[in-house]
Amino acid sequence: MKELMIGNAALARGLYEAGCSVISSYPGTPSTEITEEFAKFNDTYCEWAPNEKVAMETAFGASLRGKRSACCMKHVGLNVAADPLFTMSYTGVNAGMVICVADDPGMHSSQNEQDSRHYAIASKVPMLEPSNSQEALDFAKIAYEISETFDTPVFIKMCTRVAHSQSITEKGERVEATKEYTKNPQKYIMAPANAIKRHPFVEERTAKLTEYAETSPLNRVEYGNGEYDFGIITSSTSYQYVKEVFGDKVAVLKLGMVNPLPVKTIKDFAAKVGKVYVIEELDPIIETHCKNIGVDVVGKEKFSMIGEFSQKTIARAFGLEDKENVCLDTEVPVRPPMMCSGCPHRGMYYVLAKNKITVLGDIGCYTLGSMPPLNALDMTLCMGASVSGLHGYNKAGGAETENKTVCVIGDSTFMHSGVTGLINIAYNQSNSTVIILDNSITGMTGHQQNPTTGYNIKGDPAGKVNLESLCHSVGINSVRVVDPYNLEECERVVKEELAKNEPSVIISRRPCVLLKYVKPKKPLYINPDKCRGCKRCMKFGCPSISFRDKHAVIDNTLCIGCGVCASLCPFDAFESEGE
Amino acid sequence: MATKNIMIVGVGGQGSLLASKLLGRLLVDEGFDVKVSEVHGMSQRGGSVVTYVKFGDKVYSPIIEEGEADFIVSFEKIEAARYIKDLKKGGTVIVNTQQIDPMPVIIGNAEYPANILDEMKEKGVHVDDIDALALASQAGSAKACNIVLMGRLAKYFDIPREKWESAIEKCVKPAFIEINKKAFELGYNN
Numbered sequence: 005m006k007e008l009m010i011g012n013a014a015l016a017r018g019l020y021e022a023g024c025s026v027i028s029s030y031p032g033t034p035s036t037e038i039t040e041e042f043a044k045f046n047d048t049y050c051e052w053a054p055n056e057k058v059a060m061e062t063a064f065g066a067s068l069r070g071k072r073s074a075c076c077m078k079h080v081g082l083n084v085a086a087d088p089l090f091t092m093s094y095t096g097v098n099a100g101m102v103i104c105v106a107d108d109p110g111m112h113s114s115q116n117e118q119d120s121r122h123y124a125i126a127s128k129v130p131m132l133e134p135s136n137s138q139e140a141l142d143f144a145k146i147a148y149e150i151s152e153t154f155d156t157p158v159f160i161k162m163c164t165r166v167a168h169s170q171s172i173t174e175k176g177e178r179v180e181a182t183k184e185y186t187k188n189p190q191k192y193i194m195a196p197a198n199a200i201k202r203h204p205f206v207e208e209r210t211a212k213l214t215e216y217a218e219t220s221p222l223n224r225v226e227y228g229n230g231e232y233d234f235g236i237i238t239s240s241t242s243y244q245y246v247k248e249v250f251g252d253k254v255a256v257l258k259l260g261m262v263n264p265l266p267v268k269t270i271k272d273f274a275a276k277v278g279k280v281y282v283i284e285e286l287d288p289i290i291e292t293h294c295k296n297i298g299v300d301v302v303g304k305e306k307f308s309m310i311g312e313f314s315q316k317t318i319a320r321a322f323g324l325e326d327k328e329n330v331c332l333d334t335e336v337p338v339r340p341p342m343m344c345s346g347c348p349h350r351g352m353y354y355v356l357a358k359n360k361i362t363v364l365g366d367i368g369c370y371t372l373g374s375m376p377p378l379n380a381l382d383m384t385l386c387m388g389a390s391v392s393g394l395h396g397y398n399k400a401g402g403a404e405t406e407n408k409t410v411c412v413i414g415d416s417t418f419m420h421s422g423v424t425g426l427i428n429i430a431y432n433q434s435n436s437t438v439i440i441l442d443n444s445i446t447g448m449t450g451h452q453q454n455p456t457t458g459y460n461i462k463g464d465p466a467g468k469v470n471l472e473s474l475c476h477s478v479g480i481n482s483v484r485v486v487d488p489y490n491l492e493e494c495e496r497v498v499k500e501e502l503a504k505n506e507p508s509v510i511i512s513r514r515p516c517v518l519l520k521y522v523k524p525k526k527p528l529y530i531n532p533d534k535c536r537g538c539k540r541c542m543k544f545g546c547p548s549i550s551f552r553d554k555h556a557v558i559d560n561t562l563c564i565g566c567g568v569c570a571s572l573c574p575f576d577a578f579e580s581e582g583e
Numbered sequence: 584m585a586t587k588n589i590m591i592v593g594v595g596g597q598g599s600l601l602a603s604k605l606l607g608r609l610l611v612d613e614g615f616d617v618k619v620s621e622v623h624g625m626s627q628r629g630g631s632v633v634t635y636v637k638f639g640d641k642v643y644s645p646i647i648e649e650g651e652a653d654f655i656v657s658f659e660k661i662e663a664a665r666y667i668k669d670l671k672k673g674g675t676v677i678v679n680t681q682q683i684d685p686m687p688v689i690i691g692n693a694e695y696p697a698n699i700l701d702e703m704k705e706k707g708v709h710v711d712d713i714d715a716l717a718l719a720s721q722a723g724s725a726k727a728c729n730i731v732l733m734g735r736l737a738k739y740f741d742i743p744r745e746k747w748e749s750a751i752e753k754c755v756k757p758a759f760i761e762i763n764k765k766a767f768e769l770g771y772n773n
Contacts, residue, residue, distance in 0.1 A: 008607045008617060112622045169620040169645035170607060241645070248644035316648040327650025328672040330706050336665045337693035339685035341595065341630030372628060377690045448628075542690060547629050550684040551691070559683070561716075561725055 008170040011162055014137035015104060016041035017173070018144025023181035024074050024102070025049060026066035028059040030420065031449040032078030033113035034167040035106035039076050040452075043461045052452055052461050055387070055420040056081035060088045060103065067101040067157075068192065070183040072148055076104040079120050080386065084421070086123065091194050092157050093127045094202040096209075099183045100151035102144065103129075106162040109285045110312035113164075113448075115367065115386065117311070119286040124159050124263035128206050130213050131159035131263040132222060134166055135243045137173040143260065146222065148181070154209050154216070161262065163285065165241040165312070214264045222260035223269055227276075228252040235277030237270065237290055237301070241313075242283045248315040249324070265293045274299045281306065285313050343372045345548040346524070346564035348514035349441050351488035352412070353380040354544055355495045361408055361502075364397065366390035366422070368414040369447040369516075377545045381412075388413070388421030391438055395425060398434045406435040407502045410510075413438070416446035416454040419469065423478070429507045430479030437501045438480075438509045440471060441488075443516040451519065475509045482508035489514060489568050517564055525565030526581045530556050534577035541569045541578075584615075586639035588647045589736070592666045593658025594683050595632045598729040601754065602656070603634040605733055609750040610638040613742060620645035631662060631685075654739065656732050658715075659683050664699045667708065676708055677735050679715035679728060711735065718769040724759075727766035734770025744771070 009017065016038050019027070027050045029039040043050040049066075053059035059075040066073035077085060082105050089103070105123075108114040124131035132147055134140040140162070147158040190198050217223060231253035238246050239259040246256060257273045259265065270293075274280045282291040282303040291303030306321050307313065320326070343350050353373040356363050357380040365371055365381040366389065374381035383393060390411035398406050413422045418440050429436045446452040453459045458468035475483045482504060486497050494512065501508040515522050527548075535555045542551060548563040549556055556577075570578035589606065591599045600621065607619045615638040622632070635647045649668050655676045657663035663678040670676065678700065687693035696702075703710050713735055719727040730751065737747050748764055755763050 006611070008611055008619060164622065165620065165645055168622060169618055171618045171642075171645070172611065172616060244643045244645065314646055314648050315644045327648070329650035329668050330670060330672070330703075330708055331668055332664055332699070332702055332706065334664070334696045334699055334702055336661050336696065336699070337685050337687045339594065339629075339631040339662070339665075341628035342686050344596075344629060369628065376686065376692070539691075545686070545690070547686065547689065550689045 006172050006174050009137045009173040010037060010168055010170050011134065011137045011140045011166040012037035012168070013041040014173045015134075015140040015144055015160065015162065017175055018141035019074050019102065020045050020048065021141070021176050021178050022100075022145040022148045023072045023179045024148070025071040026063060026073040027051070027075065028053045028062035029076040030054070030056045030059050030081055031446055031452040032081050032106070033449055034108055034164045035076050035078045035081070035104060035162065036449045036452065037167070038104050039461070050461055052454060054455055056085040057087060060085040060092075063101055063103075064088060064092055067097045067099045068185060070099050070185045072100045072181050074102040074104060077106075078114065079105060079107045079118050080114065080116065081105070082120055082123055084387070089123065089129070089157075090127045093129050093206055094194055094199055095192050096155035096205075097151055097157055098185060099181065100148035101157045102147045102151065102160055103157055104160045104162065106164070106167050107286070108164050110164065115384065117286060119289065120159070120161055121262055121289045122287065124161075125289070128210050129157055129159055129263070130154070130261065131161050132260055133161045133240045133262045134260065135240050135258070136166065136169070137171040139260065140166065141173055141175070143222070150213075150216070154213055156209060159263070161240075163240055210264055214267065217261050217264055217266040218268050220261060223266055224258050224260070225269075225273055226252070226256045226258065228255050230255065234279040234281060235273060236281045236283055237273070237294070238283040239290070240285070242285055245313055245315045245318050246283055249318045249322070259290065262289065265290060267297050270294055270297065270299055274301075283307055283313070283318060340375060341372060342375055342545070342547055343369065344517060345546055345562045346517040346566040348443055348488045348512070348517070349373060350378070350545065351491055351568050352439065352441060352494055352512045353378045355491055355498055356380050356410065359495065359498070361410055361498070362405065364390045364393045364409070364411040366411070366413040366417050368417050370412060370414055370441050373412070375545075377543055387417050388425055391422045391425030392428060394436045394438065395429045395432070395434045398436050410437045410439050410498070410502070412441050414447065415440060415442040415444065415456045415471070416452070418471070419455045423474065426475065426480065426509070427478045434507065435505055436507050437498075440509060440511045442471060442511050442513040444513075445516050445519060447516050447518075451516070471511055480507050480509050482506060483511065484508070485511045485513055487514055488512045489566060491568065491571055517566070525567070527558060527560040527563035527565050528567060528570060528578045528580050529558055529560065531577050531579050534575050536575055538574070540574065541572050544569055544572055584639050586637055586642055588652045588671070589636040589654045589656065590647055590652045590666055590669060591634040591636065591656045592662045593632055594662065595628055595630050597658040598726060599632055599634050599658065602729040602733055603636055605730070605750050605754045606636045608754055609742065609747060610636070612746065612750065615639060616642045618642045618645040631665060633666060654736060656736055658728060658732065661685075661696060661699055664696070664703065667703060670708065674709070675711060675739060676703065677711045677713065677732060679732060680712050681716045681728070713770065713773065715770065718773060719766050722766035722769055723762040727762055730763045730766040731770035734767040737767070737771055
């Protein structure tokens with residue numbers, strides 16, 4: 005049956021049909037839905053791991069045992085999983101293993117726009133790159149064939165536009181595929197004596213995969229009607245933009261396998277079409293390869309290394325005219341994302357901003373605490389860096405910083421890689437105060453369970469890490485829990501913990517208001533007879549409160565009645581229905 | 584058929600996902616090649632959001648660029664203005680007259696441009712404005728704004744109303760079908 009599927013759902017379907025039995029992943033936009041969709045199948049195993057390294061090693065273990073497996077992550081997650089990746093390239097696999105990685109050109113939801121293809125080259129692992137949902141499904145099956153034929157894990161690289169675009173996809177049937185496990189120390193124990201022997205295997209494998217790339221249908225030439233006297237080499241979503249602009253008027257070498265890249269195929273194509281343009285988002289991977297094999301191409305001098313492409317990028321580069329449109333004279337104010345009405349993070353940020361505390365931040369919804377009017381953050385780098393960064397900041401700053409600096413990190417991010425930083429604080433004793441913003445869910449990626457929530461990916465009861473006990477057991481003596489809706493309590497506890505001459509943890513705990521079990525209360529309204537227009541409530545930065553005609557007003561379609569704003573009003577102007 | 588392009592724009596959380604799901608379902612059932620593209624994650628947190636729906640004999644790019652949209656369906660006034668550069672010459676803007684202040688306006692760093700729809704009309708844009716929030720409330724739920732707007736969009740298509748209604752039945756939970764059908768009808772007839 006044909007249906008509209010986002011690339012990630014189609015990829016999950018493809019993994020399923022190919023007989024994948026175990027998936028372990030950590031959520032990250034734009035990769036999250038691959039695992040969420042796979043979790044809907046009942047005859048397979050699927051989980052959220054604490055981080056991408058754990059996920060990849062879990063998938064490796066499943067492959068070793070003889071089940072086709074996969075792990076999924078966003079581009080920066082692959083940095084976390086890079087350690088097992090490079091050595092798995094040496095061991096190879098038993099049953100097939102696929103690593104799904106989703107890049108985010110344009111940084112819709114990411115802290116950088118690194119190009120994952122570098123990892124494929126560096127680790128010498130083959131990489132497939134679909135350009136729409138049907139290819140995502142089909143490539144998953146091919147990936148397992150390659151994995152088992154060539155004894156290697158295989159990457160499937162998505163990008164935001166392929167991952168999150170729906171296109172028409174045809175499903176197939178699942179096949180079962182298992183292997184026997186037999187002990188093989190020379191292959192699976194990567195101590196030096198064995199690893200030395202495996203490296204030549206890796207180089208031979210790359211040579212064989214290059215041969216495969218020459219004949220595989222993954223790479224195909226569409227000569228078109230030859231209206232234009234040049235050719236284009238492209239892959240992924242850029243292929244769709246090229247076709248949108250040129251249709252069948254130009255010759256295209258469409259690459260579905262971007263590592264290793266073919267040699268003869270590219271040389272033959274170039275010989276036939278003459279001038280060749282390489283159109284690829286981000287870094288010049290295909291372009292550099294072409295130049296290395298002696299094929300002269302035009303690439304990054306015409307197409308940027310920065311951000312996303314579109315049909316317009318390509319049309320403009322070839323001097324085609326822009327389409328006619330309308331522009332307004334009035335400037336439209338920007339509408340950046342922000343913390344939701346009733347978001348529990350806002351209360352803690354309000355207290356930190358009010359007391360002018362330096363705040364090292366982390367990755368999650370709470371990164372939005374950096375936005376006006378709270379402007380509460382000083383730094384955001386990567387998952388877990390708030391905690392380890394705070395330790396270094398205080399080791400460098402000493403008494404000058406210790407009592408006026410904290411870090412904030414979410415419950416899921418703390419499990420991912422914050423706890424190791426906390427162990428360092430406890431072990432090497434910096435006088436640091438760590439605030440865990442525990443909203444009982446992985447929020448930004450759209451509500452995934454994690455080790456602190458007590459539920460697994462299917463919503464069934466699971467093991468639950470107790471944050472207080474964990475912090476105590478790594479050596480933090482002062483662990484306090486506060487309710488971020490109680491501003492007075494938050495302020496008092498933050499001040500007390502900063503004043504202490506020892507490491508401490510404050511757990512700011514209240515579930516995300518978007519969780520189904522959190523029932524919104526009736527919206528508040530502002531009594532215009534009492535409101536004197538002092539705008540103190542506006543400093544809270546709640547999207548429900550705006551200012552009209554000398555008074556603050558509440559948008560009752562947004563307000564969830566958390567009531568924190570009311571505690572800021574010196575004139576008791578905030579009232580709830582019935583008062 | 585040449586590809587037709589529809590943009591659905593609004594504020595994260597307003598329900599544009601259901602609108603695009605409905606359109607996608609309808610257009611696939613009508614036998615078109617269809618692509619629907621949206622961005623998840625950071626941009627959903629009350630930020631400006633855009634969804635692209637493209638259909639025709641063969642659709643390549645999933646995104647809509649400047650001057651390419653046949654229709655912009657906007658859930659909020661200034662969001663229509665934000666994306667007006669993407670409207671094709673002669674295209675139509677269907678806009679909910681609701682005003683939702685973005686944070687720079689809330690904190691007093693910017694003014695909400697009150698007469699933005701008039702400016703669009705002065706520039707020759709075909710603006711079809713509708714109080715979708717009021718009509719949705721009349722239908723039984725303020726959340727049904729999205730379907731009111733789909734009702735209005737349906738007037739510009741040759742696809743029979745029953746097909747739209749059947750797509751609503753397939754996309755909406757049973758308990759909400761009646762409200763949404765009513766919302767669709769109010770959007771279509773007002």
